[in-house]
Amino acid sequence: MRTANLPAAPRHGSFLIEARDVYRSFGQTPALVGASLGVASGEILAIMGPSGSGKSTLLHCLAGIFTPDRGEVWFDGRRLDALSETKRTELRRTAFGFVFQFGQLVPELSAADNIALPLLLNKVSRKAAYQRATGWLQQLGLAELGARRTGELSGGQAQRVALARALVAQPKVLFADEPTGSLDSLTGEKVMDLLVSIAREEGTTVVLVTHDARVAAYADREVIVRDGKVTVLSEAEVVR
Amino acid sequence: MSVPLTLLGLLEREPSHGYDLKRDYDAYFGRGKPLPFGQVYATLGRLARDGKVVPGEAEPGAGPDRKRYAITSAGMAEVESWLAEPAEAEPHLQTVLFSKVVLALMLGRPAERYLDVQRAAHLQRMRELTEIKRKGSMVDLLLADHGLFHLEADLRWIDVTTARLSALAEMVRAS
Numbered sequence: 160m161r162t163a164n165l166p167a168a169p170r171h172g173s174f175l176i177e178a179r180d181v182y183r184s185f186g187q188t189p190a191l192v193g194a195s196l197g198v199a200s201g202e203i204l205a206i207m208g209p210s211g212s213g214k215s216t217l218l219h220c221l222a223g224i225f226t227p228d229r230g231e232v233w234f235d236g237r238r239l240d241a242l243s244e245t246k247r248t249e250l251r252r253t254a255f256g257f258v259f260q261f262g263q264l265v266p267e268l269s270a271a272d273n274i275a276l277p278l279l280l281n282k283v284s285r286k287a288a289y290q291r292a293t294g295w296l297q298q299l300g301l302a303e304l305g306a307r308r309t310g311e312l313s314g315g316q317a318q319r320v321a322l323a324r325a326l327v328a329q330p331k332v333l334f335a336d337e338p339t340g341s342l343d344s345l346t347g348e349k350v351m352d353l354l355v356s357i358a359r360e361e362g363t364t365v366v367l368v369t370h371d372a373r374v375a376a377y378a379d380r381e382v383i384v385r386d387g388k389v390t391v392l393s394e395a396e397v398v399r
Numbered sequence: 400m401s402v403p404l405t406l407l408g409l410l411e412r413e414p415s416h417g418y419d420l421k422r423d424y425d426a427y428f429g430r431g432k433p434l435p436f437g438q439v440y441a442t443l444g445r446l447a448r449d450g451k452v453v454p455g456e457a458e459p460g461a462g463p464d465r466k467r468y469a470i471t472s473a474g475m476a477e478v479e480s481w482l483a484e485p486a487e488a489e490p491h492l493q494t495v496l497f498s499k500v501v502l503a504l505m506l507g508r509p510a511e512r513y514l515d516v517q518r519a520a521h522l523q524r525m526r527e528l529t530e531i532k533r534k535g536s537m538v539d540l541l542l543a544d545h546g547l548f549h550l551e552a553d554l555r556w557i558d559v560t561t562a563r564l565s566a567l568a569e570m571v572r573a574s
Contacts, residue, residue: 209558209562352533355533372521372522372525372550372551372554373525373529373547373551375522375525376522376525376526376528376529376547377526377529378526381519381522383515383518390515392515392516392519
């Protein structure tokens with residue numbers, strides 16, 4: 160069979176983050192039914208699938224936001240799902256960054272405040288935190304908007320600030336759930352271009368949930384979640 | 400891509416030698432598939448025969464043909480008509496894929512798997528085009544966009560067909 164020239168999935172054991180046979184339900188509704196997935200360090204992975212397939216639930220399980228009902232989630236050699244809530248919160252703050260479709264910024268705070276916030280929570284000095292926030296604003300072409308409240312920014316500007324906030328503390332993994340979902344095509348493209356450029360430069364692993372193939376095309380590899388399971392193509396189906 | 404009409408269009412800018420036309424064609428439209436010189440001169444010959452271009456006097460210099468070609472009013476009318484007329488919307492782009500899916504269902508083969516593999520192939524091509532967009536010129540970017548949007552449309556069809564496979568399977572088996 161003639162198939163895609165896909166990058167092969169990394170081999171078991173070399174993953175930075177991994178879900179193993181994960182089940183998660185909401186009430187009587189199952190969202191994940193034996194989902195397994197591994198992401199290598201530095202990899203940019205897109206999780207795709209129809210609405211309600213469980214792709215966002217999988218991302219939330221990988222990020223330690225949801226605890227699986229069954230199965231295991233591993234991060235950097237540690238079993239994430241077995242950690243206490245306090246430890247998981249700390250891990251999310253220090254090792255993970257998050258970008259969502261919207262609603263992640265504090266609208267009453269300025270762009271610089273929002274970017275500096277994760278650093279301040281990590282006990283970085285105020286001066287150093289704001290210096291780094293200013294650096295990010297310059298890098299993202301938003302230098303003149305540092306003092307502007309994020310509630311007053313355009314969608315594209317706000318998503319760039321959200322990206323800076325997610326990456327300012329140099330997380331090992333960036334979790335992005337429909338990061339361009341509220342943006343028009345061209346603005347979304349700019350955000351994805353920035354996200355990928357910075358992730359590659361910093362060696363950040365990215366787990367990206369999207370229903371948009373053009374966004375998924377920025378990733379190194381994609382998987383499809385369908386009916387709560389991850390569909391992975393075998394090596395035999397991947398022709399180089 | 401219509402080579403004769405594109406060459407005619409390039410000639411509408413100014414009279415040109417075959418060499419110049421080839422160079423401009425390759426730069427803007429060739430995209431890794433340069434136009435052979437033989438095809439350039441054969442096309443110019445046919446356009447001249449049909450009264451759409453006129454060759455000038457042979458000029459001194461190296462090379463097989465040093466004539467400068469100019470577009471005629473008939474040629475200009477043809478370019479105008481071609482540019483103004485919408486291209487065929489090609490409603491049967493999915494014929495091959497559609498046939499494969501239906502046949503797979505008829506034969507009890509894993510149609511969903513085939514569609515997954517096709518999706519992966521499409522996404523791989525989209526990855527390549529996205530990389531071209533990120534690193535290429537504005538012309539590369541526009542061409543890559545065109546390819547990306549077409550592939551995206553195919554992917555939507557693949558996704559919707561995947562969601563409808565059970566119903567389609569029932570229909571195929573019942574008939």
